[in-house]
Amino acid sequence: MCDSKEMTILVAEDDPGHAELIVDELKESGIHNPIRQFCNGQEVWDFLNEKDSDETAVLNYLLLLDIKMPKMDGIEVLKRIKSHNTLKKIPVIMVSTTDDQPEIAKCYELGCNMYITKPVDYRIFAESLKRLGLFIQIVRV
């Protein structure tokens, strides 16, 4: 893909604790890419919407998207990204508190690349993020 530029991980998460845990665990699993945080769906959408013409920049993003967020929820952000000509190329990983089957099905239908449940068992969470790290490596290659 774009080996000249490093991939930036965008994290959209309204709960500061969850955001901290996600970023922390990404770093611990050996992911040293730049990380940019957003605290609601509107913020991350405004950021992406501005970049829509800059295809090179867009191709270097990977988005971790929480579902339940104020102003604009993750589902709406996903819907907008995946129906956008340029932005739809961004890999999107949904991060949710529940494993609600209809919700998971809806996210995949809308075109998300992966769905992770925030488990209370932090070891499983770390494991998911490690696999995610691997995934990011693959995406980068």
Next chain:
Amino acid sequence: MNRSTWGRLAGSTCHLLQSHHLSGIFSYFKEIVAIHEMIFNEAGEAIDYRVIDGNSAFLNLLGKRAEDIRNRLATDLYSAIPAPYIREYESVVHHGLPKELTTFYPPLDRYFSITAIPLGDNLFATITNDITANRQMHELMSARSKELENYLYITSHDLRTPLVNIQGFSQRLNKQSAKVLELLKEHLNSTGNEELKKLISEGIPKTLHFILAGVNKMDSLLNALLQLSRTGRATMSVKPVNMNLLLEKIVETNSFQLSEIGASVKIDQLPVCYGDENLLNQMFSNLIGNAIKYRNPARSLVIEISAISGLRKAIYSVKDNGTGIEKKHLDHIWNLFYRIDGTTSEPGDGIGLSVVKKIAEKHRGRVKVESEPGTGSVFSVVLQTTEFQEP
């Protein structure tokens, strides 16, 4: 009852009606009773019906006197064209078989349950119950129950958010204290500060262990609540379900465990019932799972599945020869998180039977249990054998 039986009955009813005046017999009935005569055109199509007589409940409903209703045409009496429910009544007269209908009648703003009975010679009787109050109560209950399920879902979902933080940061603290211990290792060895060493290596991890155990417990309770609310909110796809196939499938799924404990399962010929296959699978899986969980270790487990057919309903029973349940627990076992202590070491979330009850209610059914400590239990579920509307 077949057609000829109804014909005979209709004939004798007609006799009865002629010998005793209807209003005399039925005047004390709470039910709204009326007798009508179907009127056909030359082509043999029912075009109207005439009121022959009605009891006092009928007169009260319409706010009329007996002489005001006798011999009146339905189209005139109810000011409605076509006459109310004429197609249904025509079929009753035509086929000579009774029919039941539940209906909302807008002009009176009421719900009625009507049984129409053929009486021969184009005559038919209607026995009507005003079910408006029932219906309204039912709608209210159903709205309340939906609201509760929604609360349940939202709270259990939202409570997980802080829990993820408590767990995540406790884990982090655990790691951090291990790191502190390592950084201070040399210092502790040289100064011999046993108290600090103990605090970091034992005290803090122990504290965190209890926090994490509490979090895990709360997480499993919340997951159980979420599961229950999901069952309640699930959209049903009601179809005829071959119960023998369904139960064989469930036994097959549990076959490894069943053969490992030397259990035998007998399944009788079961009637087909109407329901959502996935939910019914969950229901019987829970019941069979309980039979396995609460088996008597002193004897081989025998599970017997049978059914009794009733009018539009069937009672399906799962009988086991397990430990049984003491009488004092019987009323509580359907409650959320209720667990009978001391009968098993098996883990459980305490929602299995609550889910069974919830699924039965969604199927307009009921649950029942009979049990004898030391002998075993029989869990029964009443299900519909004809099509039904979700409550």
